[in-house]
Amino acid sequence: MSLINITIDGRPVQVPPGTTILEAARKAGVKIPTLCYLEELSVIGACRLCLVQVEGARTLVAACVAQAGEGMVVHTNTPAVRQARRVNLELILSNHPRECLTCLRNTNCELQRLAAELGVDQVRFEGEMSPYGVDDSSPALVRDPRKCVLCRRCVAVCSEVQGVSAIAVQERGFDTVVAPAFLAPLGEVSCVNCGQCSLVCPTAAIHERDQTAEVWAALADPEKHVVVQTAPAVRVSVGEMFGLEPGSIVTGKLVAALRRLGFDRVFDTDFAADLTIMEEANEFIHRLQNGGPLPLITSCSPGWIKFIEHFYPQLLPNLSTCKSPQQMFGALAKTYYAQRAGIDPAKIFVVSIMPCTAKKFEARRPEMRASGYWDVDVVLTTRELGRMIKQAGFDFASLPEEDYDEPLGISTGAGAIFGATGGVMEAALRTAYELLTGATLLSLDFEEVRGLKGIKEAVVGVNGCEVRVAVANGLDNARKVLDTVINGEKEYHFIEIMACPGGCIGGGGQPIPTNRETRARRVAAIYQVDRQLPLRKSHENPAVQALYREFLGKPSGHKSHELLHTHYTPRERF
Amino acid sequence: MAVTCQCGGERTRKLEALLDRYRGQPQALIQVLHQAQEIYGYLPREVLKKVSLALNVPLSQVYGVVSFYSFFTIHPKGRHRISVCKGTACYVRGAEQLLEHLREELRIKPGETTADGEFSLEVVRCLGACGLGPVIMVDEDVHARVMPERIPDILSAYRS
Ligand code: SF4
Ligand code: SF4
Ligand code: SF4
Ligand code: FES
Numbered sequence: 019m020s021l022i023n024i025t026i027d028g029r030p031v032q033v034p035p036g037t038t039i040l041e042a043a044r045k046a047g048v049k050i051p052t053l054c055y056l057e058e059l060s061v062i063g064a065c066r067l068c069l070v071q072v073e074g075a076r077t078l079v080a081a082c083v084a085q086a087g088e089g090m091v092v093h094t095n096t097p098a099v100r101q102a103r104r105v106n107l108e109l110i111l112s113n114h115p116r117e118c119l120t121c122l123r124n125t126n127c128e129l130q131r132l133a134a135e136l137g138v139d140q141v142r143f144e145g146e147m148s149p150y151g152v153d154d155s156s157p158a159l160v161r162d163p164r165k166c167v168l169c170r171r172c173v174a175v176c177s178e179v180q181g182v183s184a185i186a187v188q189e190r191g192f193d194t195v196v197a198p199a200f201l202a203p204l205g206e207v208s209c210v211n212c213g214q215c216s217l218v219c220p221t222a223a224i225h226e227r228d229q230t231a232e233v234w235a236a237l238a239d240p241e242k243h244v245v246v247q248t249a250p251a252v253r254v255s256v257g258e259m260f261g262l263e264p265g266s267i268v269t270g271k272l273v274a275a276l277r278r279l280g281f282d283r284v285f286d287t288d289f290a291a292d293l294t295i296m297e298e299a300n301e302f303i304h305r306l307q308n309g310g311p312l313p314l315i316t317s318c319s320p321g322w323i324k325f326i327e328h329f330y331p332q333l334l335p336n337l338s339t340c341k342s343p344q345q346m347f348g349a350l351a352k353t354y355y356a357q358r359a360g361i362d363p364a365k366i367f368v369v370s371i372m373p374c375t376a377k378k379f380e381a382r383r384p385e386m387r388a389s390g391y392w393d394v395d396v397v398l399t400t401r402e403l404g405r406m407i408k409q410a411g412f413d414f415a416s417l418p419e420e421d422y423d424e425p426l427g428i429s430t431g432a433g434a435i436f437g438a439t440g441g442v443m444e445a446a447l448r449t450a451y452e453l454l455t456g457a458t459l460l461s462l463d464f465e466e467v468r469g470l471k472g473i474k475e476a477v478v479g480v481n482g483c484e485v486r487v488a489v490a491n492g493l494d495n496a497r498k499v500l501d502t503v504i505n506g507e508k509e510y511h512f513i514e515i516m517a518c519p520g521g522c523i524g525g526g527g528q529p530i531p532t533n534r535e536t537r538a539r540r541v542a543a544i545y546q547v548d549r550q551l552p553l554r555k556s557h558e559n560p561a562v563q564a565l566y567r568e569f570l571g572k573p574s575g576h577k578s579h580e581l582l583h584t585h586y587t588p589r590e591r592f
Numbered sequence: 593m594a595v596t597c598q599c600g601g602e603r604t605r606k607l608e609a610l611l612d613r614y615r616g617q618p619q620a621l622i623q624v625l626h627q628a629q630e631i632y633g634y635l636p637r638e639v640l641k642k643v644s645l646a647l648n649v650p651l652s653q654v655y656g657v658v659s660f661y662s663f664f665t666i667h668p669k670g671r672h673r674i675s676v677c678k679g680t681a682c683y684v685r686g687a688e689q690l691l692e693h694l695r696e697e698l699r700i701k702p703g704e705t706t707a708d709g710e711f712s713l714e715v716v717r718c719l720g721a722c723g724l725g726p727v728i729m730v731d732e733d734v735h736a737r738v739m740p741e742r743i744p745d746i747l748s749a750y751r752s
Pocket of ligand 3: 168170171172196215221224
């Protein structure tokens with residue numbers, strides 16, 4: 019394949035045929051502004067902010083769409099180009115509520131940044147504002163069509179990556195809006211609350227439901243004993259909210275920040291992840307030895323749970339009955355911990371810090387009251403916690419490193435890797451293998467199930483049997499795996515599914531931007547956390563062992579079933 | 593209610609035949625919606641759901657197409673159909689104000705039907721009566737040189 023020679027701002031570049039001018043420019047280190055463009059997913063050429071001048075062309079061309087041609091000479095920085103981009107942005111801003119000061123995306127908004135970078139110093143057109151109001155019907159996400167620039171990035175993610183297509187472009191002309199069918203409220207359709215749309219939205223047109231006020235109120239209430247749990251993925255991402263490198267491991271600073279915010283106990287979801295592995299590995303062994311139903315499919319990703327309830331209800335018996343670590347933690351905080359600490363569970367307020375918007379929905383499922391109260395009171399995303407820390411005025415980077423509280427803060431590397439795609443599978447295999455064989459694993463690293471590939475497979479030899487496993491991340495990949503299972507093409511014993519690309523580290527509540535690069539660096543950090551921990555197998559967690567001894571009895575026992583297991587609800591397709 | 597049942601059954605049969613013909617063919621969406629609208633006179637929600645499943649097009653995208661093209665409607669037609677001409681001649685002579693009055697009087701937008709099922713409202717390009725503008729048609733009757741004040745009288749003649 020011969021390469022194409024093109025010159026961008028005087029710099030020669032060689033690119034393969036089919037490369038767009040934008041991609042070529044990035045290769046040459048030339049920055050071209052974009053808004054509607056979403057790498058690998060959506061190229062609709064709508065915003066016209068990426069205009070460039072091509073010598074010989076009559077009009078300016080959109081660099082995200084136009085392909086590089088042999089001998090092409092491109093200028094990205096002429097007065098005409100700058101002027102045209104600015105006018106186009108002005109047009110976009112003409113019907114945008116310019117309320118940056120009070121906006122959730124203030125200082126982290128692509129539209130705002132572009133206005134600054136392109137030097138928009140006035141908006142000469144006053145367009146009519148969107149006729150649609152705010153939609154806050156969803157427990158996880160808020161839609162604000164007034165702030166929508168119709169870039170359709172959310173639509174592309176929802177359909178291509180998640181295979182859900184809860185939202186699409188509706189109506190036309192001035193009435194055009196991104197919304198569910200029939201303009202129904204988001205909370206009433208088969209949206210799975212994954213929040214991937216909120217990660218790619220350049221503005222605040224679709225964002226997490228902000229519940230920081232509820233947590234501030236609980237912290238200020240002297241009657242309440244407020245405990246917090248932090249999901250595995252948060253410790254490798256929250257630093258990004260404060261300008262640290264993606265993938266910085268900030269576990270100790272995170273704990274310190276939470277303590278300074280006023281939480282009475284700082285616990286770790288990783289502890290509950292170890293517990294989940296005890297229950298799930300036992301469930302797997304039981305199903306393996308008692309005729310199924312197999313494949314067993316993991317159940318810790320609430321976006322995935324709602325997805326299967328809507329789209330594959332026939333496979334619900336295959337789901338593990340284990341609650342997610344967040345919900346196991348909540349149930350134990352208001353029973354086991356309350357008892358041990360001698361605190362009235364009615365006074366305990368459980369906050370979760372999660373990389374995930376769907377966890378907000380999960381916490382309000384009616385079955386999540388095993389303790390007699392809401393097991394989890396409020397779920398905050400990583401982004402919301404970041405905002406609280408900023409509001410408190412802490413200089414995050416210079417906080418000291420502190421340790422989690424005992425006993426619900428003790429965890430192993432197996433709990434930590436829950437945060438990355440393949441991690442639950444790997445953690446379960448570490449435990450199931452040793453329980454089944456009675457032997458000690460020589461290598462704990464199941465490399466085949468690691469990494470950002472959408473679908474991964476592995477075969478593990480256990481007692482002379484072959485255990486076939488699959489791991490999928492991103493719900494469209496989940497669809498592909500399930501379809502091969504349903505049509506008999508593939509037979510697996512165990513499948514791990516995470517709704518979000520990359521697993522929880524790429525969750526819909528994570529810092530923005532979350533893209534291929536940040537995902538990769540967070541995954542690397544997760545496995546580093548695992549490597550650095552003295553214990554890396556869930557069944558070796560002393561706090562989990564004590565919990566079974568003092569309180570639960572044995573895995574899959576009576577009390578476990580009461581507190582740690584759940585059931586699912588088939589839902590309508592639409 | 594044997595009568596409605598039969599009629600419903602007939603339509604359902606036709607729809608099922610239509611969907612069978614195009615099952616698994618997302619590219620046939622517009623065609624199928626057209627024919628479904630011919631069967632029902634409009635596009636009921638349940639029909640759109642069936643189309644979505646049969647053609648394997650997500651419902652949000654089906655609705656996107658339906659709401660984009662003005663010839664599709666999700667509202668059943670009223671007993672009386674009001675068409676407002678917005679051809680150039682009528683437009684110049686005040687069709688816009690006329691439409692505005694009708695919208696207020698009926699409390700519906702073009703493409704919709706009043707809550708009592710009496711009237712549906714639509715905008716057409718030219719009724720070919722340019723000399724008589726502004727013109728509206730109610731069912732088969734042409735009303736010429738309509739002044740907004742006359743609207744209540746015209747409508748009440750059709751009310752059952
Ligand atoms: S979405 Fe962005 S540009 Fe719009 S008000 Fe919010 S911060 Fe400002
Ligand atoms: S939360 Fe997920 S399923 Fe719901 S609209 Fe956004 S991307 Fe689609
Ligand atoms: S909601 Fe956000 S991502 Fe979706 S079209 Fe509007 S601006 Fe773009
Ligand atoms: S980024 Fe090229 S047109 Fe929007």
